[in-house]
Amino acid sequence: MVCLFTxxxxxxxxxxxxxxxxxxxxFLEYNEKNNCINIVKITGDFFAYPxxxxxxxxxxxxxxxxxxxxxxxxxxxxxxxxxxxxxGLNAEGLTTGILMCLK
Amino acid sequence: xxxKWRLLLTGASTxxxxxxxxxxxxVAHSEGLVPPTVRFYEWNPPAISIGYFxxxxxxxxxxxxxxLGVDYVRRITGGGAVFHEHELTYSIxxxxxxxxxxxxxxxxxxxxxxxxVKGLKNLDIDSDYKPINDIITSGKKISGNAQTRKMKTVxxxxxxxxxxxxxxxxxxxxxxxxxxxxxxxxDVKDRVTSIKQILNEEISFSKAAEAMKxxxxxxxxxxxxxxxxxxxxxxxxxxxxxxxxxxxxWNHKR
Numbered sequence: 001m002v003c004l005f006t007x008x009x010x011x012x013x014x015x016x017x018x019x020x021x022x023x024x025x026x027f028l029e030y031n032e033k034n035n036c037i038n039i040v041k042i043t044g045d046f047f048a049y050p051x052x053x054x055x056x057x058x059x060x061x062x063x064x065x066x067x068x069x070x071x072x073x074x075x076x077x078x079x080x081x082x083x084x085x086x087x088g089l090n091a092e093g094l095t096t097g098i099l100m101c102l103k
Numbered sequence: 104x105x106x107k108w109r110l111l112l113t114g115a116s117t118x119x120x121x122x123x124x125x126x127x128x129x130v131a132h133s134e135g136l137v138p139p140t141v142r143f144y145e146w147n148p149p150a151i152s153i154g155y156f157x158x159x160x161x162x163x164x165x166x167x168x169x170x171l172g173v174d175y176v177r178r179i180t181g182g183g184a185v186f187h188e189h190e191l192t193y194s195i196x197x198x199x200x201x202x203x204x205x206x207x208x209x210x211x212x213x214x215x216x217x218x219x220v221k222g223l224k225n226l227d228i229d230s231d232y233k234p235i236n237d238i239i240t241s242g243k244k245i246s247g248n249a250q251t252r253k254m255k256t257v258x259x260x261x262x263x264x265x266x267x268x269x270x271x272x273x274x275x276x277x278x279x280x281x282x283x284x285x286x287x288x289x290d291v292k293d294r295v296t297s298i299k300q301i302l303n304e305e306i307s308f309s310k311a312a313e314a315m316k317x318x319x320x321x322x323x324x325x326x327x328x329x330x331x332x333x334x335x336x337x338x339x340x341x342x343x344x345x346x347x348x349x350x351x352x353w354n355h356k357r
Contacts, residue, residue, distance in 0.1 A: 041357070
């Protein structure tokens with residue numbers, strides 16, 4: 001499911017310690033009306049190989065609906081398709097960190 | 104006969120130069136121009152390095168950095184923010200295909216950290232590698248490490264704390280919650296140590312470097328021979344300093 005752009009934008013941050021992993025910090029701008037991501041910035045002290053893949057993940061998450069199963073599935077697919085190896089972070093942790101911005 | 108690797112002792116440099124040298128060696132080795140290389144270095148002025156994925160403004164108090172004359176730079180490796188002052192910093196650049204380097208990233212952290220563990224043992228300090236990227240002694244962190252792999256080449260760099268000033272470090276780093284800053288500082292003081300604290304004496308950089316050199320030779324069964332940067336590497340250092348590590352866009356990119 002992909003969202004269309006509208007103007008009811010909200011900004012939020014989260015800080016999440018991934019279990020057995022690293023500290024994840026998320027900046028999220030999302031559309032409150034249709035619950036879609038406009039911008040997500042993924043920062044923290046984790047490791048990802050290749051490093052540049054994080055920008056691909058951020059870009060491809062644009063317009064994704066902020067729903068747990070959808071988000072987890074999209075992140076998992078991206079990790080597989082782009083051969084990303086995370087250390088100190090995983091698809092579940094990233095999903096949780098993003099959704100924490102809504103609380 | 105033992106395999107010969109290159110040893111670089113590049114002294115103290117700015118954050119931008121130090122990170123540019125590591126990257127230049129990585130590129131030169133990936134092109135087959137230089138042997139596997141171990142480098143020991145320091146930072147002048149003292150500097151904060153942040154991990155590739157960290158937000159500079161989020162992690163570093165840039166006003167206090169300027170006030171205290173502390174430099175800052177974004178690394179090409181992940182991991183956390185590090186205040187580099189009283190420490191020995193090492194880097195190793197080696198092909199992913201080298202038989203001494205496990206293909207699995209976590210295993211390769213363990214192998215390379217094994218050289219630092221052996222180096223500390225040469226200083227009569229018992230320590231262990233603690234995944235993901237720490238080395239601990241008596242339950243406290245004495246070394247942090249970070250690895251990247253580019254162009255089929257491994258670069259791992261890390262610190263060995265010679266001394267530690269946690270209060271100064273926290274005057275330069277931002278914490279997620281200011282309300283618990285005092286507790287955080289107390290926790291870090293409990294969890295971090297240094298060669299000086301363990302041995303109850305200061306040792307020179309050259310003594311620490313000699314111990315670590317021997318640690319790498321023992322771990323990898325190689326001979327480290329003192330060398331210098333090639334002309335090509337020196338040119339790459341200038342290029343990478345300009346394009347990346349002293350470039351505002353790079354350092355502020357996240």
